[in-house]
Amino acid sequence: MEATSSKRLLDDYGIPYSLNSGNIPNEKSFIKPQNDKNLKTISKLEVKDSKNDFEKIYVCVRKRPLNTNEIKRDDKNVVFIKENKTVIVNEQKLKLDLTKYINYHSFTFDYAFDSDASNQDVYNQTGVSLIEHVFNGGTATYFCYGQTGSGKTYTMMDAEEGLFILAAKDIFKILKKEKYSFISVYISFYEIYQGQLYDLLNNKKKVYAREDNNQQVCIQGLSEYNCFSENELMSIFMNGKNSRVTSTTGSNPDSSRSHGIFQVVLKDKTKKNLPTYGKFVFIDLAGSERGADRDDNNKQTLLEGQEINKSLLALKECIRAIDQESKHTPFRQSKLTQVLKDSFTGNSKTCMITTISPSSMNIDHTLNTLRYAHR
Numbered sequence: 171m172e173a174t175s176s177k178r179l180l181d182d183y184g185i186p187y188s189l190n191s192g193n194i195p196n197e198k199s200f201i202k203p204q205n206d207k208n209l210k211t212i213s214k215l216e217v218k219d220s221k222n223d224f225e226k227i228y229v230c231v232r233k234r235p236l237n238t239n240e241i242k243r244d245d246k247n248v249v250f251i252k253e254n255k256t257v258i259v260n261e262q263k264l265k266l267d268l269t270k271y272i273n274y275h276s277f278t279f280d281y282a283f284d285s286d287a288s289n290q291d292v293y294n295q296t297g298v299s300l301i302e303h304v305f306n307g308g309t310a311t312y313f314c315y316g317q318t319g320s321g322k323t324y325t326m327m328d329a330e331e332g333l334f335i336l337a338a339k340d341i342f343k344i345l346k347k348e349k350y351s352f353i354s355v356y357i358s359f360y361e362i363y364q365g366q367l368y369d370l371l372n373n374k375k376k377v378y379a380r381e382d383n384n385q386q387v388c389i390q391g392l393s394e395y396n397c398f399s400e401n402e403l404m405s406i407f408m409n410g411k412n413s414r415v416t417s418t419t420g421s422n423p424d425s426s427r428s429h430g431i432f433q434v435v436l437k438d439k440t441k442k443n444l445p446t447y448g449k450f451v452f453i454d455l456a457g458s459e460r461g462a463d464r465d466d467n468n469k470q471t472l473l474e475g476q477e478i479n480k481s482l483l484a485l486k487e488c489i490r491a492i493d494q495e496s497k498h499t500p501f502r503q504s505k506l507t508q509v510l511k512d513s514f515t516g517n518s519k520t521c522m523i524t525t526i527s528p529s530s531m532n533i534d535h536t537l538n539t540l541r542y543a544h545r
């Protein structure tokens with residue numbers, strides 16, 4: 171729950187008293203990410219029936235380190251992670267008489283990663299349960315949500331250590347077991363840009379989402395590649411990644427302007443028409459932003475921003491509806507939610523990673539992001 175208070179809960183450095191040992195605060199000195207001793211590693215992974223490590227939706231937060239520009243500008247770190255679950259944001263405010271005070275905001279999530287957590291740490295905490303789910307015949311979805319420049323692409327699609335490749339390595343490792351010899355891996359990669367779908371593995375050909383008689387959404391014309399190793403998967407992924415729409419924003423010189431969706435589908439090759447056995451979906455959402463974040467008034471980029479925000483709002487409404495077990499989930503409100511329908515319904519598990527900047531200059535955005543992600 172978000173707690174806001176302007177009482178003297180903080181010392182002169184804006185650090186909550188409960189966290190401060192009395193020394194001059196140095197974030198790392200008092201907030202050490204604890205490695206969960208009970209964490210399973212994939213080497214111990216045993217795919218069992220009805221394993222359920224987390225509920226349908228697991229929401230975590232990942233704080234990135236201050237970047238070089240922010241350090242040069244002398245931005246302050248105003249975000250603190252406590253006990254791997256709570257995110258504390260210290261917002262400096264001015265009273266009418268111009269005295270300074272700090273508003274203290276606290277949000278609790280399923281898990282919160284500090285700035286020194288690696289992608290591997292994030293994967294170790296969240297990925298095993300998803301992989302098991304896929305090998306039990308379900309749909310698993312990882313998605314990153316956050317302000318432009320907060321680390322979504324770095325977390326999800328980094329070529330060396332992005333969550334997609336860490337998961338793919340495990341998938342191919344598990345597939346070596348005799349009992350999974352009936353499975354074949356197919357990958358596809360597309361983007362949603364301004365409400366349209368483009369196949370990133372087929373020269374950005376326009377493709378269309380259609381609902382069949384069973385209300386299952388399928389993407390007509392989307393190419394799929396049969397893939398036999400992680401290296402092969404990586405080279406196909408890189409082809410697609412290089413054709414994604416990016417541009418420069420105020421906070422990120424290489425900002426994704428589209429939602430990127432990479433799918434690893436396990437198919438049963440022993441059956442006619444290769445029915446889907448399980449599916450892992452990796453989504454790198456375009457960055458949320460305000461008009462003021464942009465350096466230019468280019469009409470195209472303004473339209474991009476509006477479309478991105480509209481689809482993120484639709485996503486939020488769907489997640490809220492699922493969380494509240496509402497009878498109606500408004501999937502049709504945007505292309506993004508329409509194509510993600512099966513990631514949220516039926517036999518599905520979703521992990522949302524909310525990425526945030528630690529900088530005092532991004533505090534409004536960080537608070538908005540945390541409120542968005544907070545259930």
Ligand SMILES: Nc1ncnc2c1ncn2[C@@H]1O[C@H](COP(=O)(O)OP(=O)(O)OP(=O)(O)O)[C@@H](O)[C@H]1O
Binds near residue numbers: 316427458525
């Ligand atoms: N946890 C992290 N540790 C180290 N560097 C990071 C981390 N997160 C992000 N970065 C760096 O910050 C920069 C911006 O990250 P990234 O491109 O992933 O942001 P983004 O959220 O995808 O932005 P956009 O929405 O604009 O595409 C990159 O140079 C990336 O390497």
